[in-house]
Amino acid sequence: MRDSYRSLRLWLSTAFRAAPGLVVLQCAMQTAQSALAPIQTLGVSWLVNGMASHSSLLPAVALIIASLASSALTEALFEPLSSTVYERVHCRLHKEMLELTGSIPGIGIHENVETANRLELLRGETWRLSRSARTLMLVLGTLVSTATVLWLLISIDPVLTLLPALGLVRVWLAGRGGKLLWSAVERTTPHTRLVNRLLDISGDPRHGVEVRVFGLRRALAERVRAHLALVRAEQTRANWRGAALEVSANVVFAAAYIAAIAVTVVRARGGALSPGDVALVILLSAQVDHATSSLATSTRELGQLLNLFSGYVWLRDHAAELRRRAEGAKDAPAQLRSGIDVRGVKFRYEGSERWILDGIDLRIPAGSTIAVVGDNGAGKTTLAKLLLRLYEPSEGAIVIDGEDLSAIDAGQWWSRTAAGFQDFCRFEFTALENVGLGDLPKAQDERAVRSALRRGDAEIVVDNLPNGLRTQLGTRFGEGVNPSLGQWQRLALARAFMRSAPLLLLLDEPTAALDPEAEDALFARFAAASRGVSMSGGITVLVSHRFSTVRMADIIIVLSDGRIQEVGDHEGLMRRRGRYSELFDLQARAYR
Numbered sequence: 254m255r256d257s258y259r260s261l262r263l264w265l266s267t268a269f270r271a272a273p274g275l276v277v278l279q280c281a282m283q284t285a286q287s288a289l290a291p292i293q294t295l296g297v298s299w300l301v302n303g304m305a306s307h308s309s310l311l312p313a314v315a316l317i318i319a320s321l322a323s324s325a326l327t328e329a330l331f332e333p334l335s336s337t338v339y340e341r342v343h344c345r346l347h348k349e350m351l352e353l354t355g356s357i358p359g360i361g362i363h364e365n366v367e368t369a370n371r372l373e374l375l376r377g378e379t380w381r382l383s384r385s386a387r388t389l390m391l392v393l394g395t396l397v398s399t400a401t402v403l404w405l406l407i408s409i410d411p412v413l414t415l416l417p418a419l420g421l422v423r424v425w426l427a428g429r430g431g432k433l434l435w436s437a438v439e440r441t442t443p444h445t446r447l448v449n450r451l452l453d454i455s456g457d458p459r460h461g462v463e464v465r466v467f468g469l470r471r472a473l474a475e476r477v478r479a480h481l482a483l484v485r486a487e488q489t490r491a492n493w494r495g496a497a498l499e500v501s502a503n504v505v506f507a508a509a510y511i512a513a514i515a516v517t518v519v520r521a522r523g524g525a526l527s528p529g530d531v532a533l534v535i536l537l538s539a540q541v542d543h544a545t546s547s548l549a550t551s552t553r554e555l556g557q558l559l560n561l562f563s564g565y566v567w568l569r570d571h572a573a574e575l576r577r578r579a580e581g582a583k584d585a586p587a588q589l590r591s592g593i594d595v596r597g598v599k600f601r602y603e604g605s606e607r608w609i610l611d612g613i614d615l616r617i618p619a620g621s622t623i624a625v626v627g628d629n630g631a632g633k634t635t636l637a638k639l640l641l642r643l644y645e646p647s648e649g650a651i652v653i654d655g656e657d658l659s660a661i662d663a664g665q666w667w668s669r670t671a672a673g674f675q676d677f678c679r680f681e682f683t684a685l686e687n688v689g690l691g692d693l694p695k696a697q698d699e700r701a702v703r704s705a706l707r708r709g710d711a712e713i714v715v716d717n718l719p720n721g722l723r724t725q726l727g728t729r730f731g732e733g734v735n736p737s738l739g740q741w742q743r744l745a746l747a748r749a750f751m752r753s754a755p756l757l758l759l760l761d762e763p764t765a766a767l768d769p770e771a772e773d774a775l776f777a778r779f780a781a782a783s784r785g786v787s788m789s790g791g792i793t794v795l796v797s798h799r800f801s802t803v804r805m806a807d808i809i810i811v812l813s814d815g816r817i818q819e820v821g822d823h824e825g826l827m828r829r830r831g832r833y834s835e836l837f838d839l840q841a842r843a844y845r
């Protein structure tokens with residue numbers, strides 16, 4: 254109940270916060286417009302009575318003309334006003350949702366099936382949330398017209414108020430139908446998510462080669478069809494059940510409608526009512542029919558909206574709870590003095606029983622470079638993400654200069670780190686922005702960007718662009734150039750080097766897409782860049798399968814099945830003739 258109340262409040266406030274003046278104007282116009290139809294009917298009733306009693310028709314005609322003119326005016330203005338409010342609410346909601354999800358520490362919210370479903374539902378239905386003002390107007394309009402109709406009916410015969418009362422049964426059943434549909438939508442969200450993902454794959458040029466070479470077009474289309482069929486079947490079933498409820502309510506209402514007209518005609522014949530009253534009841538009954546049917550529609554829509562807003566309340570609460578927890582958080586240090594201690598860290602992904610990291614103990618002194626190697630799936634990237642605080646350890650702690658990382662403000666920690674990942678982002682902006690995004694305050698600072706390009710060995714990429722740093726990258730959203738995979742990766746690396754003295758520089762397979770020559774040149778620069786980072790006590794963590802890169806690290810750890818198998822520097826590990834030296838020799842032979 255409390256949740257429904259909060260959803261209702263959020264629903265009402267969302268539209269008002271986005272466009273307060275326009276929504277008030279919309280409310281006023283809607284109220285006027287909704288009262289005008291019954292008032293017009295009253296004018297018709299006066300007209301009939303005036304003609305029957307041969308009295309003046311002027312008041313009736315004036316009332317009809319005035320209400321017609323006002324109705325035409327408000328109708329003309331209403332649509333553009335609604336669209337403007339819709340756009341404003343839409344922009345605001347998107348902005349708020351991006352800010353809320355972005356403020357949540359960790360990426361688990363996108364990976365946990367339940368929370369990912371909730372987010373997808375919210376994202377996919379933002380257009381419906383944005384129509385909150387329109388639904389508000391629909392409800393308001395129906396309430397005003399129902400109240401006006403009620404008032405007119407009472408003035409004729411209080412028994413006639415039974416008619417709108419029966420209409421409420423219709424509204425209640427429509428609400429039940431809406432609930433049935435909503436639970437079908439919720440049940441089918443995992444299928445909808447999958448369909449969206451498959452459509453993304455089919456439409457993305459990066460996957461185009463595999464889709465064509467493996468002849469996946471048909472198979473993908475068949476999967477999309479099968480999941481959509483499931484979604485459609487569930488939702489159609491719910492729609493039919495809702496429709497059956499509504500039809501039964503309509504039959505009852507139609508019987509009451511006929512009875513009301515029959516009673517009025519009989520009473521008029523007995524002289525208790527005037528001909529104008531009969532005309533009024535006939536016309537008003539039609540309006541009650543219309544009003545209750547649109548109230549039924551808006552109730553259905555309102556139910557869906559409130560369900561959606563309860564999802565939105567959940568997202569806000571979730572983000573607020575994490576903000577609250579972070580309130581007493583400590584500041585990230587300006588410089589690393591001692592270093593990072595990984596103490597007995599165990600980690601498993603949510604919903605999984607398997608330990609991905611199984612008791613990692615590691616000391617990384619300030620200013621050092623550490624390389625992490627190991628087989629596929631050994632847990633290297635997971636460890637890197639824990640250091641970045643994209644996940645929290647399930648057991649144990651990561652300690653930064655004596656302070657538990659989980660007690661340090663996540664936003665601050667991120668602002669003091671830099672990262673280059675194997676699955677980097679390809680921002681289809683200008684080359685300048687693409688690199689500059691690595692340090693937002695300096696995003697447009699050409700000197701800072703050029704220096705990052707130098708450290709990431711990506712100057713050559715920009716030199717070959719037709720408009721240098723001002724070149725638009727990517728061709729999907731307009732005219733631009735399409736860099737190769739390796740060129741994109743060099744730019745992503747340069748982005749990682751934008752922050753000049755991060756406490757943690759994390760490079761996860763940063764050279765995977767580069768040719769050996771470029772890789773060689775880059776190693777030398779890595780060493781220089783790492784020295785720059787280490788001046789502030791910063792630590793460079795390099796995850797790599799290329800042992801020629803790894804060898805320059807101060808500490809090398811070999812991960813195997815989530816445990817540290819070996820640790821030491823290159824010479825030490827080679828002398829030991831263990832797993833590291835075995836892998837190193839294997840790769841060196843392959844390169845010879």
Ligand SMILES: Nc1ncnc2c1ncn2[C@@H]1O[C@H](COP(=O)(O)OP(=O)(O)OP(=O)(O)O)[C@@H](O)[C@H]1O
Pocket residue numbers: 364602605609627628629630631632633634635636
């Ligand atoms: N988001 C996730 N949810 C559940 N399991 C995951 C997730 N990400 C990774 N894993 C699992 O964790 C294990 C370790 O993955 P991780 O990416 O850390 O390995 P890695 O050593 O970096 O591998 P690679 O060398 O192939 O990049 C893998 O078995 C993987 O299946």
